[in-house]
Amino acid sequence: MVDKKWVYLFNELEQAIAYVNGEWDGVRALLGGKGANLAEMTRIGLPVPPFFTVTTEACNAYTAGGSKFPAGLWDQELKALAKVEEASGKKFGDAGNPLLVSCRSGAKFSMPGMMDTVLNIGLNDETVEGLAKLTDNDRFAYDSYRRLIQMFGSVVMGMSDEIFEDPLEAYKHQKGYKNDTDLTADDLKELVKVFKKAVRENQGSDFPQDPLQQLSLATEAVFRSWMGKRAIDYRRAEAIPDDLGTAVNIVTMVFGNMGWDSGTGVAFTRNPATGENKMYGDYLLNAQGEDVVAGIRNTDPIQNMGDHLPEAYKQFMEVTAVLEKHYRDMQDVEFTIERGRLWMLQTRNGKRTANAAVKVAVDMANEGLISREEALTRVTPKQVDALLHPQFNEENKKVAKKAGRFFATGVNASPGAAVGQIYFDADTAERMGKEEKQAVIMVRPFTKPDDVHGMLAAKGILTSEGGATSHAAVVARQFGVPCIVGASQIRIDLERRQMKVGDSVVKEGEWISVDGTTGEVYLGKLELTVPNIEEQTDLMTLLTWADETARLQVWANADYPRDARRARSYGAKGIGLCRTEHMFFEPERLPTVQKMVLAETSEERTAELNILLPYQRSDFAGLFEAMDGLPVIIRLIDPPLHEFMPDEEKLFEEVVTMRVKGETKGLDEKEKLLASIKALHESNPMLGLRGVRLSIYMPEIVEMQVRAIFEAAADCASKGIVVKPEVMIPLTGTVNELKWIQPRLERIAKAVMDEKGVSFEYKFGTMIEIPRAAITASEIAGLAQFFSFGTNDLTQMTFGYSRDDAERNFLIKYVEEGILVKNPFQTIDREGVGRLMSMAVNEGRNVRPELEVGICGEHGGDPDSIEFCHLIGNNYVSCSPFRVPVARLAAAQAAIKHK
Numbered sequence: 001m002v003d004k005k006w007v008y009l010f011n012e013l014e015q016a017i018a019y020v021n022g023e024w025d026g027v028r029a030l031l032g033g034k035g036a037n038l039a040e041m042t043r044i045g046l047p048v049p050p051f052f053t054v055t056t057e058a059c060n061a062y063t064a065g066g067s068k069f070p071a072g073l074w075d076q077e078l079k080a081l082a083k084v085e086e087a088s089g090k091k092f093g094d095a096g097n098p099l100l101v102s103c104r105s106g107a108k109f110s111m112p113g114m115m116d117t118v119l120n121i122g123l124n125d126e127t128v129e130g131l132a133k134l135t136d137n138d139r140f141a142y143d144s145y146r147r148l149i150q151m152f153g154s155v156v157m158g159m160s161d162e163i164f165e166d167p168l169e170a171y172k173h174q175k176g177y178k179n180d181t182d183l184t185a186d187d188l189k190e191l192v193k194v195f196k197k198a199v200r201e202n203q204g205s206d207f208p209q210d211p212l213q214q215l216s217l218a219t220e221a222v223f224r225s226w227m228g229k230r231a232i233d234y235r236r237a238e239a240i241p242d243d244l245g246t247a248v249n250i251v252t253m254v255f256g257n258m259g260w261d262s263g264t265g266v267a268f269t270r271n272p273a274t275g276e277n278k279m280y281g282d283y284l285l286n287a288q289g290e291d292v293v294a295g296i297r298n299t300d301p302i303q304n305m306g307d308h309l310p311e312a313y314k315q316f317m318e319v320t321a322v323l324e325k326h327y328r329d330m331q332d333v334e335f336t337i338e339r340g341r342l343w344m345l346q347t348r349n350g351k352r353t354a355n356a357a358v359k360v361a362v363d364m365a366n367e368g369l370i371s372r373e374e375a376l377t378r379v380t381p382k383q384v385d386a387l388l389h390p391q392f393n394e395e396n397k398k399v400a401k402k403a404g405r406f407f408a409t410g411v412n413a414s415p416g417a418a419v420g421q422i423y424f425d426a427d428t429a430e431r432m433g434k435e436e437k438q439a440v441i442m443v444r445p446f447t448k449p450d451d452v453h454g455m456l457a458a459k460g461i462l463t464s465e466g467g468a469t470s471h472a473a474v475v476a477r478q479f480g481v482p483c484i485v486g487a488s489q490i491r492i493d494l495e496r497r498q499m500k501v502g503d504s505v506v507k508e509g510e511w512i513s514v515d516g517t518t519g520e521v522y523l524g525k526l527e528l529t530v531p532n533i534e535e536q537t538d539l540m541t542l543l544t545w546a547d548e549t550a551r552l553q554v555w556a557n558a559d560y561p562r563d564a565r566r567a568r569s570y571g572a573k574g575i576g577l578c579r580t581e582h583m584f585f586e587p588e589r590l591p592t593v594q595k596m597v598l599a600e601t602s603e604e605r606t607a608e609l610n611i612l613l614p615y616q617r618s619d620f621a622g623l624f625e626a627m628d629g630l631p632v633i634i635r636l637i638d639p640p641l642h643e644f645m646p647d648e649e650k651l652f653e654e655v656v657t658m659r660v661k662g663e664t665k666g667l668d669e670k671e672k673l674l675a676s677i678k679a680l681h682e683s684n685p686m687l688g689l690r691g692v693r694l695s696i697y698m699p700e701i702v703e704m705q706v707r708a709i710f711e712a713a714a715d716c717a718s719k720g721i722v723v724k725p726e727v728m729i730p731l732t733g734t735v736n737e738l739k740w741i742q743p744r745l746e747r748i749a750k751a752v753m754d755e756k757g758v759s760f761e762y763k764f765g766t767m768i769e770i771p772r773a774a775i776t777a778s779e780i781a782g783l784a785q786f787f788s789f790g791t792n793d794l795t796q797m798t799f800g801y802s803r804d805d806a807e808r809n810f811l812i813k814y815v816e817e818g819i820l821v822k823n824p825f826q827t828i829d830r831e832g833v834g835r836l837m838s839m840a841v842n843e844g845r846n847v848r849p850e851l852e853v854g855i856c857g858e859h860g861g862d863p864d865s866i867e868f869c870h871l872i873g874n875n876y877v878s879c880s881p882f883r884v885p886v887a888r889l890a891a892a893q894a895a896i897k898h899k
């Protein structure tokens with residue numbers, strides 16, 4: 001039997017493509033993003049050191065086989081190594097001309113810093129001497145060797161960093177050195193001894209001298225890091241499946257620490273924070289890659305590289321231009337310059353802030369690099385959401401500055417504002433955020449991949465060290481968490497759990513405000529404000545393209561004119577739900593509403609409703625004005641009446657107290673009120689006297705509402721406003737309910753138009769939120785001119801889960817246990833609730849082809865549910881005004897996906 005192919009050489013991309021049947025996505029799944037892109041860069045002739053990739057399938061086979069290499073893997077690694085030796089002209093383990101390799105993780109989706117890497121594999125007591133001779137640089141050789149022992153110890157042998165860091169610091173201290181670069185060759189030779197001793201003491205065995213053993217152990221360590229805690233935390237957050245596995249790239253080492261004609265860096269082809277079309281990155285002369293990424297040494301901006309290494313810089317700019325054109329996206333690259341010669345070590349599509357995602361997408365479409373449709377797929381609904389998130393306003397910051405509350409500044413690494421209590425380690429930050437539900441700002445000197453769980457639980461991140469491409473910055477940008485790095489005035493005292501600038505001290509648990517957009521830190525709490533969408537011109541452009549592409553319209557749920565105006569400015573094309581009962585809760589109206597509910601005769605009730613009518617008329621007029629020319633769906637009263645009454649228990653207590661104290665003034669009324677509330681009490685009010693049932697039971701209320709709607713519409717129409725009222729009847733379960741109520745209401749509508757002498761378009765329709773209504777949609781469509789899915793109730797009633805209680809009881813566990821894939825109150829359950837919806841649309845349209853169909857439950861703002869509404873042929877989705885931009889993008893993406 002021929003062994004499965006577990007290993008692909010740098011020049012075997014075609015074979016990998018053939019194996020996965022031509023799909024680039026399949027190549028990335030097999031070789032990981034890093035491996036696939038290294039092979040692709042090699043294929044297009046860019047300078048990449050010789051390498052081979054061990055596939056993700058090998059990683060999965062290793063895990064499945066109980067942490068054992070699958071048959072044939074090691075053999076294939078050895079053969080590939082021989083080819084790399086040939087291509088590089090060096091030999092692994094040969095003291096005369098040693099080949100050194102790195103062993104780098106690389107999964108299908110980039111997981112920056114979440115898995116392991118070992119550099120300088122192949123060094124031992126002999127090859128280090130060879131390397132020193134060959135390069136005529138003892139210092140470099142021994143520095144490389146001590147780095148290998150340190151990395152190997154921590155990554156492969158699982159030793160803690162301190163075991164190496166502590167003696168290193170002690171050594172530097174003893175010699176009076178400040179920086180690692182102060183260490184001499186002799187110092188490093190000494191440190192190699194110290195490190196080897198540390199390994200022996202900690203592990204009970206020596207650091208392995210056999211380069212092949214180093215390689216095989218490092219490969220295993222990278223495999224294992226796929227199942228490490230931080231990788232798993234990250235995958236949960238990013239919804240990356242566990243079964244993808246990681247590939248392992250074994251790459252010829254090139255050295256940025258061979259002297260001052262060498263260097264290393266990371267860069268983005270555009271600014272990942274703002275999207276500006278300008279190279280953005282950091283580099284260090286005479287350093288290895290990890291020095292830049294870890295943010296331990298202070299880096300130089302990439303533009304300065306032209307002064308030190310002009311030739312390499314020029315080539316670098318050319319290569320990155322090729323890469324951006326080739327991948328048609330902003331690239332995030334790692335490179336090393338070894339004695340003036342440029343090597344590319346990685347390229348991938350760069351992670352970016354929401355701001356940058358929008359700008360890069362719009363710019364690239366305008367540059368002709370991508371189409372508008374592609375631009376629409378380059379931005380996620382979550383990113384649009386982030387752009388509408390709160391910020392600090394300038395005025396408040398000025399006031400805070402005057403009051404002496406300005407604390408520090410740093411690099412504005414991830415935009416957005418956050419206010420929270422500070423914690424100095426990831427575990428505490430996570431616990432305070434998750435369990436105590438506190439708003440948390442995580443503060444660290446710098447962050448490491450192990451800190452990801454704390455960063456995820458934080459509202460903001462602040463570090464005193466590191467640069468724009470340090471770990472904290474990269475991760476924060478990706479998760480959209482506001483972040484400031486390198487705020488170097490801040491002295492963090494981890495022992496005393498406090499931070500300090502001058503005399504100003506902030507203790508753990510105290511509040512600060514961080515502005516990731518500007519890099520400023522303030523003491524205490526600053527007020528957050530909502531950004532103005534109209535000022536975000538690139539976003540406005542992108543959303544205009546979205547509207548041109550989408551088939552679904554986006555409407556908004558709005559109860560008040562102010563909400564309607566916001567919805568319109570966010571691009572809503574109508575109001576899909578005005579919950580009229582919210583107007584009844586206004587304090588000045590509530591007493592009248594209560595009297596109306598308590599009325600014993602129809603006349604008494606009508607008298608109270610006559611007081612409410614002008615209020616409602618002006619509410620509706622405000623909506624029609626705000627939505628001039630667009631449809632406005634007004635839903636008639638829905639909730640059960642007891643919601644308008646005082647709290648039963650409290651009232652009972654008051655009555656009892658009065659009786660005990662013998663107080664009589666007002667007791668009678670209170671007792672009467674209590675009796676009425678008791679009479680209105682229902683064990684399960686959600687299934688009780690609400691919606692259309694209430695309208696049939698007490699038609700006077702909705703008769704007043706319909707009169708108010710049409711009087712307002714008529715008045716507005718007379719003023720030249722184009723009104724399109726749509727009256728929505730909630731909670732219909734049988735067509736007979738509509739047959740009873742709708743004609744009465746339509747008569748009122750006509751009467752008002754006659755009285756006012758104006759006519760305009762209008763519709764009567766219903767919500768579909770009871771399963772029976774969906775099942776009998778063809779009958780209901782005989783009367784209803786539109787359907788609007790109330791998926792909050794439809795989900796509640798289809799599952800039989802109480803919408804008010806399920807989430808605090810069992811539902812979250814159901815999702816965690818995989819009994820439900822997603823929370824059905826957030827994302828439409830396509831198989832159950834969705835089937836009812838799809839059936840209702842089809843059957844309704846059979847009877848009434850022009851039937852207008854929408855959705856106004858919470859699902860209307862959820863991208864996955866929006867896609868579903870696109871698929872079943874809805875005309876629109878309606879969601880809260882703040883979700884409108886998100887929904888516009890999601891509607892366009894659904895149309896593109898299902899062309």
Ligand code: PEP
Pocket residue numbers: 577579638769789790791792793794856857858
């Ligand atoms: C619904 O049930 O989905 C709906 C929009 O109505 P409400 O949430 O007001 O019951």
Ligand code: MG
Pocket residue numbers: 769790792793
């Ligand atoms: Mg409802």
